[in-house]
Amino acid sequence: MNSSFAEFNDRRVNQPNIEQHWHRLSTAQRFAFYTLAKLGYQLLFVRQSQNEKTAVARQDDRLVTIDGDGDIDFNPTLILRENRAA
Template sequence: MNQTALDISERRGKAISNCDHWELATAEQKLALYDLHRFGYRLLFVRHSVKGPMAVICQQDDIAIIYHDGEVDLRPKISLRQPH
């Protein structure tokens, strides 16, 4: 199933700071991102889903997901909408 992640600022009307997104992440997601940070990954945003928060991260043009339990998907079926 292909999902489209909306830009948070587009949905909410104002941008959420990176610190706010970081606070929405679970401890497991934070630990996984710490490990991936040395490879150049950075947090884009945290999206809430029925199964829990999903942290959307990127390294240059590569998008990845960290699920609520810390599992990393380096090839998610997700596309990001470009800001207008």
């Protein structure tokens, strides 16, 4: 078995809860999310790469992202794992 696959941890097995995601948000992201929450959006998760933290929120089937500066993208090019074609 390829060693890179042996060390792979599937994030779906042990996902952080919403409170843990909330603590990962920057202050700017929290203020932006407050605005979205008033519109009925729910925080799904926060993705963190080496250079960027991106929060993802959803209202029904509409997704939005919030970058580290608190800028909201109402039309992100994002496909959730649950919606990905097999």
